[in-house]
Amino acid sequence: MLNIRYAVASDVPLIVQFIRELAEYERAPEQAVAAEADLVRDGFSSNPRFRVLIAEWERQPAGYAVFFHHYSTWRGQPTLFLEDLFVRPEFRGRGIGKAMLAHLARLAVEEGCGRFEWQVLDWNTAAIEFYKSLGAIVLEKWLAMRLTGEPLEKLAAQAGLKTSPE
Numbered sequence: 001m002l003n004i005r006y007a008v009a010s011d012v013p014l015i016v017q018f019i020r021e022l023a024e025y026e027r028a029p030e031q032a033v034a035a036e037a038d039l040v041r042d043g044f045s046s047n048p049r050f051r052v053l054i055a056e057w058e059r060q061p062a063g064y065a066v067f068f069h070h071y072s073t074w075r076g077q078p079t080l081f082l083e084d085l086f087v088r089p090e091f092r093g094r095g096i097g098k099a100m101l102a103h104l105a106r107l108a109v110e111e112g113c114g115r116f117e118w119q120v121l122d123w124n125t126a127a128i129e130f131y132k133s134l135g136a137i138v139l140e141k142w143l144a145m146r147l148t149g150e151p152l153e154k155l156a157a158q159a160g161l162k163t164s165p166e
Contacts, residue, residue, distance in 0.1 A: 002096060004103050007052035007110030009044040012036045015052055017062045022086040026121060050083065053103065055096050063087035063113070065100050069113070080104060085118065101134065119144060 008016060025113055034113035042049045045150065055063040066084040069075075082104060087096045110114040120127050147155060 001058055002099055005054055007054050009040055011054060011159060012039045014061055015039055015064060018086055019084070022084055023052045023086065025086070047100045051127060055087065055100055057091050057096065059093065062091035063096050063100065065104060072114055075114035077112060079115040079117055080108035080111065082118035095119060
């Protein structure tokens with residue numbers, strides 16, 4: 001009934017649709033501005049910046065997960081970071097989300113990751129409790145920080161033009 005597979009470039013329209021559905025669920029549809037060309041460039045080129053899993057239930061697209069690595073200097077190991085996990089409402093309650101997390105956990109172990117991390121909105125208590133039931137902990141003392149738009153451009157401009165390691 002459940003098939004989890006890696007996405008290919010021809011899945012990009014579906015991935016964009018999933019992204020829009022997730023943004024709607026997270027009450028921020030106006031923030032989901034990624035275009036198909038962005039995903040093709042960054043996820044399906046010779047140097048991909050992320051990977052995607054597609055969950056299919058009885059051959060119907062049921063959900064997706066977007067993930068990538070970053071590096072833990074403290075552990076001296078990569079971390080598998082889950083950017084998006086979404087299961088369409090009509091497919092929830094069938095173990096799809098848990099199966100995708102288990103698949104990613106196995107991948108993290110196989111790829112030598114010391115951590116598997118993600119973020120969850122503070123109002124999503126059902127998800128928080130679900131993640132805790134799997135053994136995940138809430139990093140209560142850590143706050144996510146973000147620069148975007150004009151503040152990002154302003155700070156970048158302060159770096160000057162020299163980029164050599166000298």
